Every structure is written in structure tokens, then in C-alpha cells.
Amino acid sequence: MWLCDPLTDPGTQTGKFSRLSVFRNDSALRPHSVRPHLPWGLMLRHALVGTAAAVFLATSAPSLGFAGDAQASPPELIQRGSRQYGQSCAFCHGPDATGARGPDLVRSTLVAHDVNGNLIGDVIRSGRPDKGMPALALSDDQIKAIAAFLHDRARAGLESGDIPKNYALSKLLTGSAEAGRSYFEGPGGCKRCHSPTGDLKGIARKLAPLELEARMLYPGEAKKKATVSLPSGEQVQGNLVHMDDFSVGIRDSSGWYHSYSRDNVRVEVDDPLETHRALLRRITQKEFHDLFAYLESLK
Ligand code: HEC
Numbered sequence: 001m002w003l004c005d006p007l008t009d010p011g012t013q014t015g016k017f018s019r020l021s022v023f024r025n026d027s028a029l030r031p032h033s034v035r036p037h038l039p040w041g042l043m044l045r046h047a048l049v050g051t052a053a054a055v056f057l058a059t060s061a062p063s064l065g066f067a068g069d070a071q072a073s074p075p076e077l078i079q080r081g082s083r084q085y086g087q088s089c090a091f092c093h094g095p096d097a098t099g100a101r102g103p104d105l106v107r108s109t110l111v112a113h114d115v116n117g118n119l120i121g122d123v124i125r126s127g128r129p130d131k132g133m134p135a136l137a138l139s140d141d142q143i144k145a146i147a148a149f150l151h152d153r154a155r156a157g158l159e160s161g162d163i164p165k166n167y168a169l170s171k172l173l174t175g176s177a178e179a180g181r182s183y184f185e186g187p188g189g190c191k192r193c194h195s196p197t198g199d200l201k202g203i204a205r206k207l208a209p210l211e212l213e214a215r216m217l218y219p220g221e222a223k224k225k226a227t228v229s230l231p232s233g234e235q236v237q238g239n240l241v242h243m244d245d246f247s248v249g250i251r252d253s254s255g256w257y258h259s260y261s262r263d264n265v266r267v268e269v270d271d272p273l274e275t276h277r278a279l280l281r282r283i284t285q286k287e288f289h290d291l292f293a294y295l296e297s298l299k
């Protein structure tokens, strides 16, 4: 099982990243309130720009607490963190955490200031929905492990002073396209809603590899269908346009809009993305990589 935790809370997973702001708009998520108000914040930010500065950091790091922490973490914890990171974060922040769709975490000042996950944990739990980072429901232990891994990466990065910026597709393509196809058509249940010659035709041409991984995990908004049962027993079906505690509105197939008071009707909502998410909650890491290899072959 992997990525089960981040996906367990459908409430935080609805919609595209860029549209998550609809659901959360918490000023506490702003970077400045996460960063401690220390001159170190500024110093680090400037310092991290140059290599000479990296040397400065590497030599003076123990006094900042972060490189020291990384060295103090048991290798077993770092390894656990590395696995967890690979499952929940790598497709956005890059396999080595030096950034992809999401920013470089190795050279992040926030990561540098973090102690045992105190700042990283906030970002993971709340996300930055308006900036493309979803909130992920990870446990304290998982967060600690990820933090240990990131500090270890940061230390290694500063020591080597040289981190690759680009990731070859070959690094992501570790699965078998053939196995992926069997999974897609068989146990994966993907065939029920998708077709390699229909909606997913040429998907690998349309989306860059990391984008494709991210979209498979956090697809865009889909139309929800609703069935409204009236007191008479009559049923009206259509696309769900609006629903709150008091009323429900649907648009039927001929384009007519119907609105009902929730008191008088029974509503069943079918969210196709819910099934998509449920499937991915069950997927193993191997199956995911096989699937990705398969989708990547749909040029
Ligand atoms: C769907 C893509 C996505 C996923 C998955 C994701 N992130 Fe992010 N993350 C982002 C984006 C985009 C930002 C930049 C937000 C901003 O500009 O404030 C970000 C920002 C961050 C930051 C703040 C960096 C800084 O210097 O301000 C941290 C720390 C972070 N992510 C850690 C993680 C960790 C750890 C995970 C896995 C548990 C993770 N992220 C999963 C996209 C993602």
C-alpha cells in the first residue's frame, strides 16, 4: 500500500490543485507565518544562492541545528523517511527533493529551519492549496521520518555542492508497461472509465512525465451526477450543479435546470472521481510504476 494516507481525506482532494483555494483560504498557510521571524531566515535565503555561501552553511551548520539534527537521525529513520517521501512527495518535489513541479526542498530555507518536522509538518498537514500543494494526512511519525530524510538530503546536498536539476524520464520509468496494461484492463478497474484509444489516447504526449504522475493521483475536476427522487417516486437525473444543506440543483440531459428543496427529496450523488481515488488508495507502489510505464507508452 502506498499513498493511502494522503488520499484518505477526500475533502482535501477535490479538484485541481489550483482550485483547492476554493476549499481553504487560511492565511496561516502563507509562507511568512510558517517561517520563524529570525534574521537567519534572511541570511539563509541569501546564503543559499551561492556556492561560497553553501560552504559557509556547511561549516557553520551545526550551530543552526539542522545539519546537526540530520547527523543525529538514525539511518533507519532516514530510510523510512526516504520511502515515505518517495511515495507521497517525490512526484512533485523530484525524486531527490531538488524540485520538479514543486520547489527544491534540499535548498529550502523552511526545511533548513525545521526541527524534527515542526515546520515541514505544518506544510504537509495544511498544504499550500492555492499554490499547488495539497494537504496530506500523514501521521506524526511519518512526518518525522520525512523530515529526517530531507535534512539528510540537505546536508548531503550542501556537502557535495552539486545536485542535478533535471530528471530524466528513465528515472521515473521503473515499471513494466506490459504489466501496467494488464493491471489497467484487469484488477485496476481503470478500463471501466478510461480507454487507451479514447480519453487517454496520446496522454503521454499531452502531459510531461511528472505531470502525468501527478494527474493520475490528483486528477482535475469531474462532473458529478445526481439522482433526485421526488415524493411521488419520480426520479430526475442530471449533472449536479449545486448542493447545500437546503437545496439541490441539477441540469438534465436536455439542458434544463431543476432545483429542489432538500426537505422534500432524496438525493444520491455519484462522483466518478471518488471511484478513481478509491482505486488509487489500494494500489501498490509496483502497480503504480507499472501503470505509469503503461500510460507513458500511450503517445
Ligand atoms: C501535488 C504536488 C505536491 C505534493 C504531492 C507535495 N508537494 Fe510540497 N509543495 C508543492 C508546491 C507547488 C509547493 C510550493 C508552494 C508555495 O509556493 O508556497 C510546495 C511546498 C512545499 C514546502 C515548502 C517549501 C518552502 O521552502 O517554502 C515543503 C516543506 C513541502 N512542500 C514539503 C512536501 C512534502 C514533505 C511532501 C510529501 C509529504 C509534499 N510537499 C508533497 C507541491 C507538492
Ligand code: HEC
Pocket: 184, 188, 189, 190, 191, 192, 193, 194, 199, 203, 212, 215, 216, 219, 220, 221, 222, 272, 273, 275, 276, 279, 280, 291, 295
Ligand atoms: C469510476 C471511473 C474511474 C475509474 C475506475 C478510474 N478513473 Fe481515472 N479518472 C476518472 C475521472 C472522472 C477523471 C477526471 C476527469 C478527467 O480528467 O478525465 C480521471 C482522471 C484520470 C487521469 C488524468 C487524465 C487527464 O487527462 O488529466 C488519469 C491518468 C487516470 N484517471 C488514470 C486512471 C487509472 C490508471 C485508473 C485505474 C487505476 C483510473 N484512472 C480509474 C474516473 C475514473
